[in-house]
Amino acid sequence: MSIAPKLADGESFVAGRSTRQARELIEAAEAAGIDASRIVTVSHGYVVPSELVEVEADEAEAEQDEETADEFDPSEATVAEVKAYLDGADDTERERVLAAEETGKNRSGVLSYTSEESK
């Protein structure tokens, strides 16, 4: 059984209810210049103006982009620089960088790196 209420054009449903979630939706609407009184509580969540969901999605994407931008990109570094970076990285980060190298420049000098080299 669906818990989503019937929605009019321009409305979206945000499932789940908590005082904190309501406050965050109101703050997001106010920050985006959307009339927060258009956010309606229903039994299993909130009916919000669709533009609010779009704004939140854009913000999440921008946040993701920002996180990605801060990541080390092996394609912009020399083999020696990449190896030096991998020496100081944890296992998860090593895996990510090596995977990025594989799908990018695919340099054998980088791909042959093992953590033993740093020891």
Next chain:
Amino acid sequence: MGRGKTVSFLRGKRVRATKLNASGAPLVGDSSVVVSKGFITIGMTTNTEDGEAISQTNANGESCILETAVSTYTGVGVEVEFCGVDFSLFEMITGQEAVLDDNDVVVGITESTDVDLGAVNFALEMWLGATTDSAPSAGSQGQFGYVLLPRLGGGVISDISVENGAINFTLTGMSTKNGAAWGAGPYKVDLTGGVPSTLRRPMKANDHRRIMIVEVAPPAVYSGATPLLDSTDPAVTSLTTTPTGLSVLIAPTPAGTDPMWYDFGDGQWDYAATGTYTHEYDAAGTYVITGYRGSSSVTKSVVVTA
């Protein structure tokens, strides 16, 4: 000091528990208040501490110093026996974790040794039937006995007997504490100038119990824990209702996103953290909706059609 009323109290009509914060003040929140009439007895035991008598005889065997012991009032111990089990009330009083179903409705309680009863704080109010020797005041909604314990520490669920008969639950071990921050309280229980108001004489920090006559009717009973709203939020003056079939959009005036809660008039209620709410009725009909914001309330009749 002067004129007074004499009163006979009979029967317990209602009990209301209100969650308190660590400082003993009523806790504003979406599940801070439980009203019940499902109790059989509320036992209150006065606690005292015996003082020490001082007695000294002189060398001749006569009494030289004699100071009798003076008992000190230390508060009230409380025990409540319930016939109707409201687990939200049990959660509030015991601090134990409520069990929710998949609609977030409280359907049970889990008892754990992890709970620190010293950190559980709540206030308890009781309404009693009363007959007095004086006529009701202007604006009176009836005369009732009112007992307020402004700060209680947590209790536990006592022994349970499962047998061929009604199975009742008793909460025991609650006792009043110093440091109440109830003040005049968040509720309109007293009558001032013919109009319901908060307590005319606020409770002080070390007041443990008040017993008095009030002329404001006891609160309505709702299932589960209802919200305690921030009394500084703007008063609601009216409701705008927009029915669409069995669904009704309810919006407060003045508009805003301050929390409200609504009694939909069909036996259901809900908290609207955003102020505005859409409720789906089960059947066509005319319903009276009551909306609460801050310490104000307003009603509106609505007709819904299938």
